[in-house]
Amino acid sequence: MFLGRPVLSAPAAWRRGLLAVLLGAALLPAVQAGVPSFHAVRQAWRPSDLPVLDRHGVVLQTVRVDGSARRLGWVPLTEVSPALMAALVHGEDKRFWQHSGVDWTGLARSAWQNTLNQRTQGGSTLTMQLAGLLDADLARPAGGRSVLGKVSQMSAARDLEARWRKSEILEAYLNLVPMRGEMVGVAAASQTLFGKHPSGLDAQEGAILAALVRAPNANAERVSARACGLLRSLAGQAEQPAAQALQDPRCQGLPLLAANAFARPGVKPLGEQVAPHAARWLWAQTVAQQRAKPGGQSTVASEDQALADTTVGALAQAWPAQISSTLDARIQRLALRALRDQLGELQQRQVTDGAVVVLDNATGEVRAWVGSPGLLSQAPLSGSGAAKLAAGAPDVDAALARRQPGSTLKPFVYGLALERRLITPASLLHDAPTQLAAGAGLYLPQNYNHRYRGWVPVREALASSLNIPAVQVGAMVGPDALFDKLNAAGLKISHSGGFHGYALALGSAEVSLMDLSNAYRSLAQQGRWSPWTAQAAATPKTRVPVPAPQAVFSPEVAFMLGDMLADNAARAPTFGLDSPLVTRGFAAVKTGTSKDMRDNWCIGFTSHYTVGVWVGNARGTPMQRVSGTTGAAPIWHALVQRLHEGQPSMPPAPPGGLVQVAVQQPGQALRSEWFLPGSEPEGVAALSSQAAARSGAAAPRFGIKSPVGGSIYALDPDMPPEVQRIVLDGEPGEWWLNGQRLGRTTAAQPTLAWAPWPGRHHLALRAADGREIQSLRFEVRGATLKPGAKIAKKA
Incomplete structure (x- = not known):
C-alpha cells in the first residue's frame, strides 16, 4: 500500500510502461537516430x-x-529574458543543466505516479521535447506515445546532448516550441501577447509564457494559476491552493495580465511599419x-x-x-508625414485617401512608396483631424491603382507636337470655345475656370494648363499617335486612341501614379525611359538585368518641356506667382484634376528626384473645392523642399542641338525662347506687338476651327434668337456663307457670331487676296428666326 492505494490497482498498461522505462537504458544504444546539427536547424x-x-x-x-503559423525571426539565447528562461526550465525540466538528455529520476517518478493513478506527468525533458519538435515521428501522437516511440525519443535526446551544447538546446526549444494558437516560438508569443521583444519580458510575463508551454490554449484563469505556482516555487514557497496563492505579492495582477494578453489582437512585429x-x-x-x-x-x-x-x-x-x-527610410517617413498632414487639413473637403511616390531620376529606383495614409501603415498620426484618416481605404495601394490623370498628360501632348515640328514654344494657340467633331457628335472642351485668354504662346498654354490649346494640339497630332506616345512612356493605357478620342489630351484614360511619375522621370533623363523598380538585389548574383533605356523624346524636346514646366512666370496667369508649385531650386511640375474632382495630381521632377502625389477617394466619390494648388501640390512642395535641404536643385544644361532666339508675341514682353534648328523665326530681331497684331505674322494658320464640317445644329424655339449664335472661328480672313460675304476677322478680332437659319450651308474662309483657305458644309435644323435678326456681329 502507498498513500492508502494498493499497487495492484494500477492498470496493467502502466505497469508495462514502468517496466519499459526501467529497461530504456539498455535499449538506447540500439535505437540511435540521426540528429541534425544546431547550425542546420537555425539555418532552416x-x-x-x-x-x-x-x-x-x-x-x-x-x-x-x-x-x-506565426513565426518571427530566430531569437538568440542572449536576447531572451532571464525571467522567462528560469520559469521555463523550472516548470518543464528542473534538472536540465545536470542530465544528459534523459532525467531518469524524474522519468521514474513520473512512471510511478502514473502507475498509482496520481498526477499525470510526462517525464519528458526539454531535450526530449526538442527531439519531438525536430522530428515529427518523435512528436507525441494524439492518442499517446507508444513504448517504442518513447524509447526513440529518449535515444534522440541522448544524441542531441552528445552533439549540441545545453545553451543551443535551450535556444532551439525557445524558438521551436508551439505556443498559443498559431504562434510558434517565444518571439511570436511575446510580441503578440505583450507587444514586446522576448528580452523585455518581466517575471510575471515570463511565467505566463512558461505556463503556456504545458497548456497552450488554456483559459486565462488556469494559465495565471500555473504561472503563480511557478513564481512561488522559484522563490521556494510551498504549494497552496490557487485562490490563496494568487494573493501572494508575486502573483497579484496575474489574472488581469493573462486576460488582457489573451484578448489582445494580433499585432505586427516590433519596429516601424511604414x-x-x-x-x-x-x-x-x-x-x-x-x-x-x-x-x-x-x-x-x-x-x-x-x-x-x-x-x-x-x-x-x-x-x-x-x-x-531601394526605399529610403528617411524619405519614406517624410512622404508619409506630408501626406497625412495635408489630408488632415482637407478633411472638411471630403478627401480621405492619397498616395506619394519618389523616384531617383538616375536609376528609376523607388525611394518612397506611400500607397495609403491609413492605419495600415501603423505610424503615428499627426495634423488636425488625422484621427479620421481611418475612414479611407488603407488596403488600397493608390500608388498602383489606375485613375484618370487629368491635365498631367499635357506635357506629352505638346512634346509629340514639338517633336513633329508642328509647334514651337513660341507658337500662338487660340484659347477660345472650340468644337471638334467626335463621331456623330461634337466635343466641346472647356477650361478649368471657364475663362479664355485668346491667343497665347505654347509656353503659357502648357505652364498655365489651358485645356482648349491642349485639345487643339492633340487634334494636330491625332489620338492614335498620342496613344502610342503615352504607352511608349510606360503608361499602359488600354483600348485605343480612337476609343478615347480628343479627350485623351485632357487625361480621359487611366494610369497609375507610379507609371505616370516614371514617365515624368523620362523627361528628367533627356527623354530616355526605363522601368522603375523597388527591388534591391541582395547580392550581385541576384541583380535583375535592367533593360536599355528607350527614347520617348529627343533630349531637345525633353529639355524644352522641362523648361516650360519650370517657368513660374508662364504659369502665373493660372496659379499666381506664389503657389505651392514654386520652389527654391529648379523644379518642373504639372498638376491635374480629373472629371468632377475625383482625382487631384501633382507630379514634377528636380535635378535628382521625381515626386508624384495623388489625393482623392479610393471609392471614387468627388472631392469638394479641391484644386491643383490646394490638394496634391502642397504635399509635393513640402516633400521637394525637404529633399533638397542643403542640396539645391540645379536646372539642366540645354542640349547642344537647340537654338535660343529673342521673340515677342502680341501683348508679351521680349524674352528668349528655345527652338529646334530650323523652326526658329528668321533672324533674331523681335517682332513688335503692333505689327504682329496687324499682319497676324505670329498667329498660326489653322483654317476654319469652328464650326466643324458636317456639324448639325438644332435651334430652340423657346430661346430668344439673339442668344443662339454659331461662332465662326479660324485664322484671319474673309468669311463667305452660301456665296455671300459675312465679314472679316483679324488677329485683334478673331471671331464672328452668326445668327443661324435652318438649312444646309456652305461656309468658306478666304485670304485677303481672294484665295480660298478652307470651306466646309454644315446644317441647321429647327425654327426660323424672327424677321430683322442680325446676320453677324463682332464677338
Whole structure:
C-alpha cells in the first residue's frame, strides 16, 4: 500500500510502461537516430513574417508570408529574458543543466505516479521535447506515445546532448516550441501577447509564457494559476491552493495580465511599419522569382495573386531571411508625414485617401512608396483631424491603382507636337470655345475656370494648363499617335486612341501614379525611359538585368518641356506667382484634376528626384473645392523642399542641338525662347506687338476651327434668337456663307457670331487676296428666326 492505494490497482498498461522505462537504458544504444546539427536547424528556420529593409538596412516593414503559423525571426539565447528562461526550465525540466538528455529520476517518478493513478506527468525533458519538435515521428501522437516511440525519443535526446551544447538546446526549444494558437516560438508569443521583444519580458510575463508551454490554449484563469505556482516555487514557497496563492505579492495582477494578453489582437512585429504596400509588392516579386524557370521572366499578374498562390511547402526552403528594397527610410517617413498632414487639413473637403511616390531620376529606383495614409501603415498620426484618416481605404495601394490623370498628360501632348515640328514654344494657340467633331457628335472642351485668354504662346498654354490649346494640339497630332506616345512612356493605357478620342489630351484614360511619375522621370533623363523598380538585389548574383533605356523624346524636346514646366512666370496667369508649385531650386511640375474632382495630381521632377502625389477617394466619390494648388501640390512642395535641404536643385544644361532666339508675341514682353534648328523665326530681331497684331505674322494658320464640317445644329424655339449664335472661328480672313460675304476677322478680332437659319450651308474662309483657305458644309435644323435678326456681329 502507498498513500492508502494498493499497487495492484494500477492498470496493467502502466505497469508495462514502468517496466519499459526501467529497461530504456539498455535499449538506447540500439535505437540511435540521426540528429541534425544546431547550425542546420537555425539555418532552416523560416519566419512567417519577413523584414523589409530600406537601401541602408533599416527595417521599414514586415510582411506576412506564411499563414499556417506565426513565426518571427530566430531569437538568440542572449536576447531572451532571464525571467522567462528560469520559469521555463523550472516548470518543464528542473534538472536540465545536470542530465544528459534523459532525467531518469524524474522519468521514474513520473512512471510511478502514473502507475498509482496520481498526477499525470510526462517525464519528458526539454531535450526530449526538442527531439519531438525536430522530428515529427518523435512528436507525441494524439492518442499517446507508444513504448517504442518513447524509447526513440529518449535515444534522440541522448544524441542531441552528445552533439549540441545545453545553451543551443535551450535556444532551439525557445524558438521551436508551439505556443498559443498559431504562434510558434517565444518571439511570436511575446510580441503578440505583450507587444514586446522576448528580452523585455518581466517575471510575471515570463511565467505566463512558461505556463503556456504545458497548456497552450488554456483559459486565462488556469494559465495565471500555473504561472503563480511557478513564481512561488522559484522563490521556494510551498504549494497552496490557487485562490490563496494568487494573493501572494508575486502573483497579484496575474489574472488581469493573462486576460488582457489573451484578448489582445494580433499585432505586427516590433519596429516601424511604414511601407505596407511596397512590402506586399516586393514579396510578390520574390514569389515570382522563386517560381520562375531559369532564365524566365520573373513577373506576376498581380501582387494579390502571388500572395494567394503562395504555399509553404513549395517555397519555404527558398524564402530569403529578409527582403531588400531601394526605399529610403528617411524619405519614406517624410512622404508619409506630408501626406497625412495635408489630408488632415482637407478633411472638411471630403478627401480621405492619397498616395506619394519618389523616384531617383538616375536609376528609376523607388525611394518612397506611400500607397495609403491609413492605419495600415501603423505610424503615428499627426495634423488636425488625422484621427479620421481611418475612414479611407488603407488596403488600397493608390500608388498602383489606375485613375484618370487629368491635365498631367499635357506635357506629352505638346512634346509629340514639338517633336513633329508642328509647334514651337513660341507658337500662338487660340484659347477660345472650340468644337471638334467626335463621331456623330461634337466635343466641346472647356477650361478649368471657364475663362479664355485668346491667343497665347505654347509656353503659357502648357505652364498655365489651358485645356482648349491642349485639345487643339492633340487634334494636330491625332489620338492614335498620342496613344502610342503615352504607352511608349510606360503608361499602359488600354483600348485605343480612337476609343478615347480628343479627350485623351485632357487625361480621359487611366494610369497609375507610379507609371505616370516614371514617365515624368523620362523627361528628367533627356527623354530616355526605363522601368522603375523597388527591388534591391541582395547580392550581385541576384541583380535583375535592367533593360536599355528607350527614347520617348529627343533630349531637345525633353529639355524644352522641362523648361516650360519650370517657368513660374508662364504659369502665373493660372496659379499666381506664389503657389505651392514654386520652389527654391529648379523644379518642373504639372498638376491635374480629373472629371468632377475625383482625382487631384501633382507630379514634377528636380535635378535628382521625381515626386508624384495623388489625393482623392479610393471609392471614387468627388472631392469638394479641391484644386491643383490646394490638394496634391502642397504635399509635393513640402516633400521637394525637404529633399533638397542643403542640396539645391540645379536646372539642366540645354542640349547642344537647340537654338535660343529673342521673340515677342502680341501683348508679351521680349524674352528668349528655345527652338529646334530650323523652326526658329528668321533672324533674331523681335517682332513688335503692333505689327504682329496687324499682319497676324505670329498667329498660326489653322483654317476654319469652328464650326466643324458636317456639324448639325438644332435651334430652340423657346430661346430668344439673339442668344443662339454659331461662332465662326479660324485664322484671319474673309468669311463667305452660301456665296455671300459675312465679314472679316483679324488677329485683334478673331471671331464672328452668326445668327443661324435652318438649312444646309456652305461656309468658306478666304485670304485677303481672294484665295480660298478652307470651306466646309454644315446644317441647321429647327425654327426660323424672327424677321430683322442680325446676320453677324463682332464677338
